[in-house]
Amino acid sequence: xxxxxxxxxxxxxxxxxxAHDAAMATRRLRIVDAERAVQPQFSFDNRYVVVFNGEIYxxxxxxxxxEGMGVVFRTHSDTEVLANALRAWGGGALGxxxxxxxxxxxDVKTHxxxxxxxxxxxxxxxxxxxxxxILFCSEIRPLLAASEIGEVMLLPPGQALTRNALTPFVRLxxxxxxxRTANDPAVLDSLLEAAVQARIPPDLxxxxxxxxxxxxxxxASYASCVRPGAPGYFLGGPEAPDYAYAARYADMTGYDLRxxxxxxxxxIGLIGNVVTSVxxxxxxxxxxxxxxxxLSQRAHADGFRVALCGEGADELFAGYLPLxxxxxxxxxxxxxxxxxxxxxxxxxxxxRVDRCGMRFGLEVRTPFLDSSVVAYALALDAQxxxxxxxxxxxxxxxxRALFDLHADRLPxxxxxxxxxxxxxxxxxxxxxxxxxxxxxxxxxxxxQEFAEAQREYKAFDLCAKEELLYLRHLTQTLDVNRVPHLxxxxxxxxxxLKRMEWAADFTP
Numbered sequence: 001x002x003x004x005x006x007x008x009x010x011x012x013x014x015x016x017x018x019a020h021d022a023a024m025a026t027r028r029l030r031i032v033d034a035e036r037a038v039q040p041q042f043s044f045d046n047r048y049v050v051v052f053n054g055e056i057y058x059x060x061x062x063x064x065x066x067e068g069m070g071v072v073f074r075t076h077s078d079t080e081v082l083a084n085a086l087r088a089w090g091g092g093a094l095g096x097x098x099x100x101x102x103x104x105x106x107d108v109k110t111h112x113x114x115x116x117x118x119x120x121x122x123x124x125x126x127x128x129x130x131x132x133x134i135l136f137c138s139e140i141r142p143l144l145a146a147s148e149i150g151e152v153m154l155l156p157p158g159q160a161l162t163r164n165a166l167t168p169f170v171r172l173x174x175x176x177x178x179x180r181t182a183n184d185p186a187v188l189d190s191l192l193e194a195a196v197q198a199r200i201p202p203d204l205x206x207x208x209x210x211x212x213x214x215x216x217x218x219x220a221s222y223a224s225c226v227r228p229g230a231p232g233y234f235l236g237g238p239e240a241p242d243y244a245y246a247a248r249y250a251d252m253t254g255y256d257l258r259x260x261x262x263x264x265x266x267x268i269g270l271i272g273n274v275v276t277s278v279x280x281x282x283x284x285x286x287x288x289x290x291x292x293x294x295l296s297q298r299a300h301a302d303g304f305r306v307a308l309c310g311e312g313a314d315e316l317f318a319g320y321l322p323l324x325x326x327x328x329x330x331x332x333x334x335x336x337x338x339x340x341x342x343x344x345x346x347x348x349x350x351x352r353v354d355r356c357g358m359r360f361g362l363e364v365r366t367p368f369l370d371s372s373v374v375a376y377a378l379a380l381d382a383q384x385x386x387x388x389x390x391x392x393x394x395x396x397x398x399x400r401a402l403f404d405l406h407a408d409r410l411p412x413x414x415x416x417x418x419x420x421x422x423x424x425x426x427x428x429x430x431x432x433x434x435x436x437x438x439x440x441x442x443x444x445x446x447x448q449e450f451a452e453a454q455r456e457y458k459a460f461d462l463c464a465k466e467e468l469l470y471l472r473h474l475t476q477t478l479d480v481n482r483v484p485h486l487x488x489x490x491x492x493x494x495x496x497l498k499r500m501e502w503a504a505d506f507t508p
Contacts, residue, residue: 001135001137001142001143001145001146002015002025002027002142003142004137004139004141004142004145005027005137005138005139005142006027007358007359007360007361008027008029008053008138008139008358008361009026009027009028009029009030009361010028010029010030010305010361011027011028011029011030012027012028013025013026013027013028013038013039013040014038016040016049018040018049018106018108019106019108019111021111022106022111024039024040024049024051024104024106025039025040025051026039026040026051026052026053029305029358029361029363030305031055031201031204031305031306031363032055032059032076032077032078032079032201033075033076033077036074036075036076036077037075037076037077037078037079037080039051039052039079040079041075041077041079041080041082041083042080042083043083043084043086043087044071044072044073044084044087045087046108047087047107047108047109048083048086048087048105048106048107048108049083049105049106049108050079050082050083050086050103050104050105050106051103051104052078052079052082052101052102052103053101053102053103053123053125053138054099054100054101054102054103054118054122054123055078055099055100055101055363055365056078056081056082056097056098056099056101057098057099057198057199057370058096058097058098058099058198059077059078059081059082059099062081062085062096062097063081066081066084066085066088069088071084071088078099082097082101082103082105083105085097086105086114091114091160091167091169094116094160094169094170095169095170097118098198098370098371099118100118100122100123100365100366100369101116101117101118101123102115102116102117102118102123102124102125102138102155103115103116103125104125104136112162112163113134113162113163114160114161114162115127115136115155115160115161115162116155116159116160116161116169117155117156117157117158117159118157118158119157119158119170119172119371119374120157120158120172120312120342120345120346120350120369120374121156121157121158121345121346121347121350122346122350122353122354122366122369123138123354124138124139124154124346124351124354125137125138125154125155126138126139126140126143126152126153126154126155127143127152127153127154127155127161128143128146128147128150128151128152128153129150129153130147130149130150133147134163135147138358139279139355140152140279140478140483141279141477141478144478144479144482144483150482151482151483151484152482152483152484153484153485154346154347154485156168156346157346158170158171158172172339172342172374172378178379180331180379180380180381180382180384181379181380181381181384182380182381182383182384183380183384183397183398183401185398185401185402185404185405186405187376188373188376188398188399188401188402189402189405189406191370191372191373191376192218192222192367192368192373192402193222193225193226194370194372195367195368195370195372195373196219196222196223196226196308196367197222197226198367198370199306199308199365199366199367199370200223200226200227200306200308201305201306204305204306205230205303205304205306206223206227206230206304206306206307206308207230207231207232207233207299207302207304207306207307207308208220208223208230208231208232208233208307208308208309209232209233209292209295209299209307209308209309209310209364210232210233210234210246210249210255210257211234211235211242211245211246211310211422211425211426212234212242212243212244212245212246212247212248212249212414212425213242213245213310213414213417213419213420213425214310214313214319214396214399214400214403214414214415214417215310215311215313215314215319215368215399216232216309216310217245217249217410217411217414218310218313218399218402218410219308219309219310219367219368220232220249220255221253221406221409221410222367223308224253224255224409229256230256231255231256231257231258231302232246232250232255232256232257232258233258233260233295233298233299233307234246234257234258234259234260235260235262235291235294235295235422235426236259236260236261236262236425236426236427236428237259237261237262237427239427240425240426240427241420241424241425241427242420242425242426242427245411245413245414245417248411248413248414249410249411249414252409252411253409258298258302260294260295260298262294262426262427262428263294266428266436266437266440267290267294267428267436267437268436268437268440270290270293271437271440271469271470271473272473272476273293274286274289274290274293274356275470275473275474276473276474276476276477277289277293277355277356277359278351278352278355278356279351279355279474279478280347280351280470280474280486281460281467281470281471281473281474281486282347282348282467282470282489282490283464283466283467283470284348284490285348285349285351285352285490286437286470287423287428287429287435287437288349288352288421288422288423289352289355289356290423290428291422291423291426291428292352292353292356292357292364292422293356293359295307295356296356296357296359296360296362296364297360299360299362300360300361300362304362305361305362305363306362306363306364306365307357307362307363307364307365308364308365308366308367309353309364309365309366310366310367310368311349311350311353311364311366311368311369312345312349312366312368312369312374313368313396313399314341314396314419315338315341315342315345315349316338316342316368316369316373316374316377316378317377317385317395317396317397317398317399318334318338318385318386318395318396319395319396319419320341320395320419321419322337322492322494323337323338323341323385323386323395324386324393324394324395325393326338326494327382327385327386327393327395328382328386328388328393330382331381331382334382334385334386337492337494340492340493341492344490347485347490348490350366353366377398380398384397384398385397385398394418395419396419400415400416403415423435435466437466437469438464438465438466440469441464441465441466441468441469442465444469445465445468445469449468450462450465450468453468453471457471457480459487460480460486460487460489461487461489474486
């Protein structure tokens with residue numbers, strides 16, 4: 001399995017066998033305590049041993065608390081903090097963690113294990129279980145290569161797995177009967193600033209992924225306040241719809257804007273690489289994955305191990321058209337749609353972010369998904385999220401209001417922008433339904449081939465030739481029939497609204 005994960009890190013740690021029937025290892029990306037944070041890491045009494053992917057952003061605070069209890073540390077790594085937190089507090093440690101993580105902890109004495117994944121699934125964790133063995137891995141393909149039998153299951157976000165139970169340890173959102181609140185720009189400003197600061201590595205350079213949209217501009221602005229000079233990577237060129245906004249911010253602030261060009265063949269030659277990297281055939285994920293793939297490749301080539309992005313803002317603050325329309329009719333309509341968006345993220349946008357970044361040894365971090373920001377957004381009332389403008393519902397009002405707080409460094413033109421998906425803003429697609437990759441699928445797959453594929457892959461519910469194009473590439477490198485969640489398509493179920501004209505033009 002390790003041989004299939006070489007791209008996810010930059011150093012080989014030793015394979016450890018803490019018991020005769022167990023083995024643990026990682027392909028580690030050196031970020032926190034880069035030289036001494038060798039994995040697996042043991043707890044202070046050598047009872048628990050942990051392998052871990054991600055970062056615990058509050059590891060220093062947890063370390064101080066544990067040291068106050070008498071725990072002695074060997075390293076400055078967050079992995080050792082996790083091992084000791086589990087030893088000290090058991091499963092209760094999960095409620096104390098702030099970060100993105102997927103880990104497996106093994107009890108050397110009892111041979112029991114605990115596997116867990118962060119509340120929104122920023123970091124992946126897959127498993128094959130049989131009567132004789134259990135295998136965990138950060139990606140699907142290495143698991144299939146390691147075992148000729150068994151289906152690859154994904155560990156759901158915010159849940160902990162033991163040998164006998166799968167248990168949720170976190171609940172997203174306020175209690176159903178809790179009072180919703182109005183937006184307070186000063187509070188949100190403070191929360192986002194802290195979330196960005198927590199994700200900036202103290203002793204490493206970092207970059208941002210920057211489109212000139214509301215979300216990435218806010219991240220770039222907060223990051224520049226913490227550590228000026230960090231560059232932003234923009235995909236496209238002067239002709240891209242996003243470029244004028246990105247250039248406006250760069251001109252206003254002196255931002256180091258680095259332009260990454262689209263491939264001259266519209267990325268046709270990269271379809272196989274992108275699909276293989278992202279491990280899905282969902283069009284809404286794959287086309288944006290081309291963007292993440294190219295940005296990550298360039299940032300890695302420039303020597304970065306960490307980048308920040310604006311992922312999660314649209315889901316939380318009603319930036320997508322279905323959310324805008326639903327929240328325009330009240331929280332009773334909007335909340336169920338938003339919950340679906342958040343629950344699908346670990347298989348859509350967050351899977352794309354993880355795979356595209358880690359394909360090039362780049363850890364991409366998501367400040368908008370900090371637990372404090374998530375809690376704040378989920379407690380807002382519908383009127384705080386969406387406002388009618390010229391008869392049209394416009395979302396992300398709390399984020400737009402932040403531009404008024406910092407008018408000296410945030411251009412007003414960006415604050416009033418409409419949402420534009422990454423692949424459209426970069427100039428790759430003209431719309432959700434007009435794309436060079438859609439044209440390529442239509443030109444290379446006949447109607448008869450598509451009809452036959454619909455029968456062959458009936459369980460995958462293929463609705464377009466573009467989906468088949470990506471599925472064919474996926475089947476070249478993994479057995480899709482052994483990955484059940486691929487058959488559960490990423491499609492929104494939305495309530496009947498007064499205004500449904502958007503539905504014909506929206507592709508989730």
